[in-house]
Every structure is written in structure tokens, then in C-alpha cells.
Amino acid sequence: MTTFLHISDTHISGDPAYHPPWMRAGTPHPNTDAKNLLRAIKQLPYAIDFILHTGDVCAEPLADDYHCARDLLDALPTPIIMLPGNHDSGDLLSAILHDGRQRHVLRDAQLHLDDLHVIALDTSGGSEHAPSLRPQQLDWLESALDSCRDGRIIVATHHPLLETGVAWLDDSMRVQNGAAAHAILARHSHRIAGVLHGHIHQPTISCADGISYISCPSTWSNLAAYPGLTVDEPDPNCAPGYNLMMLRGHRLFARRCALPAAGA
Numbered sequence: 001m002t003t004f005l006h007i008s009d010t011h012i013s014g015d016p017a018y019h020p021p022w023m024r025a026g027t028p029h030p031n032t033d034a035k036n037l038l039r040a041i042k043q044l045p046y047a048i049d050f051i052l053h054t055g056d057v058c059a060e061p062l063a064d065d066y067h068c069a070r071d072l073l074d075a076l077p078t079p080i081i082m083l084p085g086n087h088d089s090g091d092l093l094s095a096i097l098h099d100g101r102q103r104h105v106l107r108d109a110q111l112h113l114d115d116l117h118v119i120a121l122d123t124s125g126g127s128e129h130a131p132s133l134r135p136q137q138l139d140w141l142e143s144a145l146d147s148c149r150d151g152r153i154i155v156a157t158h159h160p161l162l163e164t165g166v167a168w169l170d171d172s173m174r175v176q177n178g179a180a181a182h183a184i185l186a187r188h189s190h191r192i193a194g195v196l197h198g199h200i201h202q203p204t205i206s207c208a209d210g211i212s213y214i215s216c217p218s219t220w221s222n223l224a225a226y227p228g229l230t231v232d233e234p235d236p237n238c239a240p241g242y243n244l245m246m247l248r249g250h251r252l253f254a255r256r257c258a259l260p261a262a263g264a
């Protein structure tokens, strides 16, 4: 029995005035929401085993941002597993936040926790919104899955892999050769509890060939997706939040949780 939180796209910044031009006016500073998340975690009425952060930990690939993230995440009462997103510097994330005890940064790497394997596929290469995996990464994924002899597997990526039919998600936000990764994952579907990702700033579920792909909302600002959408569009009705994940035997239950309004 494992209980964990899936969080993503915190975009923590060391710049108190950070407000990128692509973000809509009136959006709070991302650290406000990150602090709100930390408060919510401390007040959870249940125990969690760990937190999985699927990337875009920081807003910019700047050392200041990662020192700021470390200061914030130091307050977490539970271990956190992180992988880089396209806004991150994987090198800075590893150098400043990885300590191998409370904070784990995984880049094409796996972690064994009791009877659970977490396999993190690094899709952040090139800082692209719609990257492609290198052939060596696909080989690594296959060997990582093969190496898990028992227990359940959670696979984590920053970008989504599966095509949805929403043009904006598929063409502008997805791993472009995600079908190749999906084919590998599908061969191990009986062992994989879920593939968890972020990047698209919204909670979604996609299922194919026995694999469930689940994304969580950003803690900061969320986006829309619907048939025919070709460009990013804010969804002010999608509250900042996280997913509560409950792994019970062969079953994985996910519940989307909204953060309380900042200052509430």
C-alpha cells in the first residue's frame, strides 16, 4: 500500500517580480502557490510516503531559482522525487536539490521504494515544448522496465507521450516520438500502475493498451484542452492543485485535489 502526491509545474522563481510575458495578467507569483501547496501538505489528515514532482520545478534555468526551490522544499515533511521539465536546468536541479535522502532528482534513472519502482524518463532535453526521445533513451526505458523483477512500476515523464487528438497537445506539447515509448510501455502493461506526467498544466487521464497516463494540475496556473484547440488557452476555472495517488495492490486510484485559495 503506497500513498503519494503527484505535483507538477511549480515554476518556483528566485525573482520576486517574476511574471513572464506569456502569463495572463493578475496571475499570482508562482511561489505564492508553492507556499500554499506546502501549507496544504502539512495539514493533510493522512500520511504520505513521498511526493512525485514531474518537472518544471523552477521558472528559469538560474541558480537563484534552484536555491529558492531548495529553501522552500526543505520544509517538506516527506521525501520528494523530482525530474526536470523544459523550463528546468537538469544540471542545476541535480546539483542544488538532489541529496539522495529527502530529495531525489531522477534523469533517465530509477528508484526502488519497498515494492514500488519509480522509473523517470527525462524528456527535458533541449528545453523544448515538444521534444523527441533519443534512441538511447528508448533502449534505456526498455532495460529499466526489464530490470524490475517484482512489485509495481510508476513511470514518470514531464511531457505527455500519448496522442490525444487535441492538436495543441499533440503537436505543441507532446513527445513527438511518444508512440515509440508507448509501444515499449505496452509490452510491460501488466506491471505498470501508471504513467504520470505534467507540462500541460491540467489534470487529464488517457488510457491505451492497458496503460493509464495521468497528469495533475499545475500548482500555479492551468490551461484548457478540447477538440479543435490549436494554441494554448488559459483555464481560469481549473484551480491550482495536485493529485492524491493511492496504490493498493494492482489498483491505482487518483484523486484531483484543489489547493485552498491563497490566503484562505
Ligand SMILES: [Fe+2]
Pocket: 055, 056, 085, 086, 087, 158, 198, 199, 200
Ligand atoms: Fe513544461
